Each structure stands twice: as C-alpha cells, then as structure tokens.
Amino acid sequence: MIDIRRFNTLGGANHGWLDAKHHFSFASYHDPKRMGWGALRVWNDDTIAAGTGFPPHPHSDMEIITYVREGAITHEDSLGNKGRTEAGDVQVMSAGTGIRHAEYNAEPDATRIFQIWIIPDGERKAPSWGTRPFPKGERSGRFVTLASGIAGDDDALPIRTDARVLGASLKAGETAEYALGQGRHAYMVPAAGAVEINGQALGKGDGAAIRDESVLRITAKEDAELVLVDSAA
Template structure:
C-alpha cells in the first residue's frame, strides 16, 4: 500500500517564531489514526525565524534526527556538545537516559528542517550527539544512508534503532527504485520537487507512507531532494 498525505492536510501551528507542520500527532495536534508509522513516531516540518529557536528542554528514550533543508541549525546540549549543521547535512541525538538541548537559528534568514523521531530498540544507555556533512553531489541519482542502526552502514551517523534514514537527489526526469523488505515500514517526504511514485503524484513536502510494496519506482517531475525512513 501507498498512502499520500498532502502537505496542506498536515496538522501544526504557527507560533510566529516557529511555523510547525506535523506528519504525525504531536503537541496540540492529535489524530488517533496518525500516531506514527512503525518505529517512526514524529516527522515535523519546521520553519524557524532568524535569531530564534528552541530553548533548553529535556528528552529521553528517543532517537532524534534533524535534516536541515535551508539555512543552518546551531545545537548546544547538557553534555557540552556544540555544533552548527548546514543545509543538506544531518545531526543525530540519541536521548538515552536523558539529555537537555537547545536548537537555535543563528542565521540571517529562516531555517527549515525536518525533525524525525524514531523509537529506540534498546534503553538504559548514555545520551549522545553527532553531526556530519553529506554533500548533495554524492546523493545524485542514488540513495545515501544518512543515519542508521543497522549493521554495515558504517558511513552513516549511528542511531539506536532498527532503522535507516536515507537521502537522494534527482534531476527532473530521473528515476530511482527502492525495495522495502517484508514487514518493514517506509515513509518518504520530498524536501523539494514533485515526484511520481508507482504512478501516484507527490508534491514537495507531502508525506508518503508505504509497506507491502515489492518496490517503489520514484520518478522526479522536477529537480527533487528526498528523505526516506525505513524502519521496523
């Protein structure tokens, strides 16, 4: 099955400094039919105004992946980590037994991110944070694993979940296939550009939930940038 949820239908709220759209139930948005997809619990599409951001707050027992679409995000946490992650790059925070962090847009323009939360497959471990650049040229016409808890994905940022977060870039007219193993859940969002997926049109920032499909054929109708989560 393939289920397309349009960007216009997403829940969310505009707080002035933050314009947040939620693919799944989050904060004041609650839809009992959209509580997650397999191990994927949250996919937020956030636009953060310049000079603002999320002040220090706690998390535990969650894998939090931030994919920066435009601008940059500046991270600080209670472990003493500090870092700036730019557009196209990724940061991962394994909240573990507990961590406090802040995420700020210190840039002159708006920052746009996907924030993805995946349920961990083990607990009781110390928190951790990391970031890594992923040049878009390396993803041209193919998927690159950005974050993973699956053995063999040594170039990806580590997460404590039986899941992968992948990214790809396609030129208009290019196609890419993806096979999802039996029993797993896939969720794909184009950060930019329109796609056709197994004959269904998907616009930028729409969400595509899929499972029990032998393969996806993804065709770019425009130059496109996409992010995909493959989880149990």
C-alpha cells in the same frame, strides 16, 4: 500500499518564531489515525525564524534526527556538545537516559528543517550527539544512507533502532529505486520538487506512508530532494 498525506492536510501551529507542520500527532495536534508509522513517531516540517529557536529542554528514550533543508541549525546540549549543521546535512541526538538541548537558528534568514523522531530499541544507554556533512552530489540519482541502526551502514550517523534515514537528489526525469524489506514500513517526503512513487504523485512537503511494496520506484517530475525513513514495524 501507499497512503499519500498531502501537505495541506497536516496538523500544526504557527507560533510566530516557529511555523510547524506535523505529519503525525504532536503537541496540541492529535489524530488517532496518525500516531506514527512503524517505529517512526514524529516527522515535523519546521520553519524557524532568524535569531530564534528552541530553548533548553529535556528528552529521553528517543532517536532524534534533524535534516536541515535551508539555512543552518546550531546545537548545544548538557553533555557540552556544540555544533552547527548546514543545509543538506544531518545531526542525530540519541536521547537515551536523558539529555537537555537547545536548537537555535543563528542565521540571518529562516532555517527549515525536518525533525524526525524514531523509537529506540534495546537497552537504554547514555545520551549522545553527532553531526556530519552529506554532500548532495554524492546522492545524485540514488539514495544514500544518512543515519542508521542497521548493520553494514558504516558510513552513516549511528542511531539505536532498526531503521535508516536516507536522502536522494534527482534531476527532472531521473528515476531511483529502493528495495523495501518484507514487513518494513517506509515514509518519504520531498524536501523540494515533485515526484511519482510507484505511479502516485507526491509534491513538496507531502508524505507517503508505505508498506507491502517490495520496491519503491521514484521518478522526478522536476528537480527533487527526497528524505526517506525505512523502519521496523
């Protein structure tokens, strides 16, 4: 089953400094049919104006993954962490028992990010934060795990949940496959370009909610950059 959610059907709001699109219910946008997908709770497509950003605010009990599409995001938190994550790279904040953080676009142009929240499992632990580069050349023509709570994904940023976040870069005409385990839920969005997933068309910013598909076969109709979340039900 693949349910395509077109970009122009997403909820959201334009605050001037922030133009946000919500794949799932978030803030003032509420759709009882779009409350999450498996353990995936939030997927926001955010454009942040230059010199602006999210001021310090609290979170707890959530795995928050930021995938930077264009520009860069600068992070500060109550643990004393500071860092800058550039386009194509990823940061992870495990909110755990509680953390305050700020995310700013200190760049001269707009920054575009995917903000992905996944519900944690297991015991509540102290908060943490990390970031690392993931060169796009290393995921050319294939999916690479960017963040994961699944055993064996040792090269990925750690998250505290039965899920993984993956990225792939496909040239027009290239095909990549991903095996989806039984009972798993997947959600995929092209950060750029257009693809077909198991024969269904998916454009930039569209979301594909997937389950009961043993293999995902993705063919690029034009150069494409993909982000995929595979989570427990």
